[in-house]
Amino acid sequence: MRVLIVEDEPLLAEAIRDGLRLEAIASDVAGDGDTALELLGVNSYDIAVLDRDIPGPSGDEVAAHIVASGSGIPILMLTAADRIDDKASGFELGADDYLTKPFVMQELVLRLRALDRRRAHHRPPVLEFAGLRLDPFRREVYRDGRYVALTRKQFAVLEVLVAADGGVVSAESLLERAWDENADPFTNAVRITVSTLRKRLGEPWLIATVPGSGYRMATGQDAASGGADDD
Structure with missing residues (x-):
């Protein structure tokens, strides 16, 4: 937000x-x-x-x-x-x-x-994607029924990615949506946050890296190999 x-x-x-x-x-x-x-x-x-x-x-x-x-x-x-x-x-x-x-x-x-x-372009109160359940109001995340403890920033990044419904979200967009106008555009904050978030969610990876473009929620083979670029 x-x-x-x-x-x-x-x-x-x-x-x-x-x-x-x-x-x-x-x-x-x-x-x-x-x-x-x-x-x-x-x-x-x-x-x-x-x-x-x-x-x-x-x-x-x-x-x-x-x-x-x-x-x-x-x-x-x-x-x-x-x-x-x-x-x-x-x-x-x-x-x-x-x-x-x-x-x-x-x-x-x-x-x-x-x-x-x-809001007018609102998303569902609870977001779901490939076994992931994200409740924006209660600030809770579950994967396959298992509670996943996230930091506030990790939650904010995940919320943006899940709301994109499989679409690619650039690092710049994540920085804009989950940080603020004072964020350093050259920081590694997005890459580090995505990497730790991916590990918190567990395998098989649910966040795929799209080289040169950004990140997206994914399932299947591309999700399984999505963490390599950020580790």
């Missing part, structure tokens, strides 16, 4: 980003409306978290832009405006959820995951 955080209080914005990172949720921060619109134009986001009172185009204007674009990006308004008429106007603008400040990080995470499940 990749989230856009539009918040003009730097300390709060960084705290939110750090908290989401601990939950393997990648996020970018925009401190004003112009930056938010710029990021929306160049990146693909699963959810936008908007403060309404920000410099430049307001959070309301950013919300209106998202709705008008037809992108289907769910909007969570995170604001100090807590009156019922404030909430009503927010939902009328197209907000999918509304959380007032101060808030508890755990509640924000739960709301983001709930929105992620319901």
Whole structure:
């Protein structure tokens, strides 16, 4: 999941980003409306978290832009405006959820995951592939009925690969979806994470390396030999 955080209080914005990172949720921060619109134009986001009172185009204007674009990006308004008429106007603008400040990080995470499940291009609540069962909400993975313990980052990478339904996902796409805009494009993080994830899932390998292209979930002979390039 990749989230856009539009918040003009730097300390709060960084705290939110750090908290989401601990939950393997990648996020970018925009401190004003112009930056938010710029990021929306160049990146693909699963959810936008908007403060309404920000410099430049307001959070309301950013919300209106998202709705008008037809992108289907769910909007969570995170604001100090807590009156019922404030909430009503927010939902009328197209907000999918509304959380007032101060808030508890755990509640924000739960709301983001709930929105992620319901988004317009949503995937099934539970993903399954060749005996693998991945529950995005409970953050649980089973293979052939056996529970597989994964780190948050390994889970995030696996979620992207399984959602691709056998399609090839480039290392760059994995870096974008499971990390964030500050990730070093020259890092070995993707290769290392995929290698350890493959071993956690066990044999026969379920993640195949596609030389020069990336990775994909696979079955059969190509999956059985998929780990050689990363070990």
